Amino acid sequence: DASPTSSATASVSLAPVTAEDLAVGEDPDGVEVQVEGSSQVVFRRITLRPGAGTGEHCHAGQxxxxxxxxxxxxxxxxxxxxxxxxxxxxxxxxxxxYIHQGVNEGTEDVVLLVTYVIEDGQPLAQTDLAKCD
Structure with missing residues (x-):
């Protein structure tokens, strides 16, 4: 009797809850987040290739x-x-x-892990600079 065998092993976690830190950063100035009214929260990974930039923009939140x-x-x-x-x-x-932009002036990719807290109905980044402060 030749039954098939598998050398692959399934990875099973018995823990009911697991957590993975994607990145840890430090800000010596502290953080205060406040958005007027109803808000949306978005988590995003952004990659800027060498020479690339975000373009000038602002945000309707933080x-x-x-x-x-x-x-x-x-x-x-x-x-x-x-x-x-x-x-x-x-x-x-x-x-x-406020109007700002990020630029990758280096030779390797810049990878950002970003959490947006933005008023509902607003774009994550506002490129119509007349709508910025």
């Missing part, structure tokens, strides 16, 4: 991100000199309303 990989150059009026560089492991907190 976002919190961690740089999972690479170096992001962030242009915004909230920084002294209008620019800040974020490295792998850094946290980014963006408030509502």
């Amino acid at each position: 976002l919190i991100a961690v740089v999972e990989q690479g170096t992001l150059t962030h242009y915004a009026p909230i920084y002294p000199g209008g620019v800040h560089v974020y490295e792998t492991g850094d946290a980014i907190v963006e408030g509502a309303g």
Whole structure:
């Protein structure tokens, strides 16, 4: 009797709850998130290839991100000199309303793990700059 055998083994977890940290970042300034009225929460992984950028935009809420990989150059009026560089492991907190953009000026992909907390019905990123503060 030649019955088929399998060398593959199924991976089974007996734990009723598991958690996986996707990224951990630090922000020395602390975080306060507030959105007026009903809001949506979106989690997104964004990859910027070398030379790519987000384009100028603003948000109708806030976002919190961690740089999972690479170096992001962030242009915004909230920084002294209008620019800040974020490295792998850094946290980014963006408030509502102000115009900014992120650019990958390096030679490797920038990967961001982003949580948006945005007013319901608003786009995650507003590119009509007349609607920004």
